[in-house]
Amino acid sequence: MDFTNPYELLVATVLSAQCTDERVNKVTPALFKKYGTPQKMAKAPIEDIEELIRSTGFFKNKAKSLKTAAIDLVEKYEGEIPQELGPLVELPGVGRKTANVVLGNAFGIASGIVVDTHVTRLSNRLGWVRGENAVVIERELNPQVPQEDWVMFSHYLISHGRAVCKARKPACSHCFLEETCPKIGV
């Protein structure tokens, strides 16, 4: 994900819902050039935001979230990004997954393991967890991994999920976990 400050990471992660990072990285340069701060995003015409982010999908919901969240950031936090889970999750369009991404990657705060579609899929296939509930998965994974490794742990799983343990056609013959993986649900 391409970003140069916590706000950009927050915006990029909101846009990444049900959309590839590659696609997000195609719209963020123009978006950040025009509305790269909460102050600017808060005053942006909603239709303009929608047009800039259209190709990421769910663009009406995401545009409304970005604008409203920016207004909240300006009014409640002086345009700064809160460094705690609670306040972050209260922002529209920001759930636990996005909050963990921002805390871990922008501030180096190990709030929790990021559980996205890839972490969910791989954790199930590897037999570490059972089920799709992200909160439950995070609660079960957190104590199994040293806290200082949480950020990298998520990155490794997501990277492996994209390149090898793909949702549709997993490349098990090229996987270094081939021998030990129970391949649950594959």
Next chain:
DNA sequence: CTCCCGATAT
């Protein structure tokens, strides 16, 4: 649980 939604791979 459903809805939001465009781009891409299969």
Next chain:
DNA sequence: ATATCAGGAG
């Protein structure tokens, strides 16, 4: 034609 993509809200 359909499944999937660094999900979140009602």
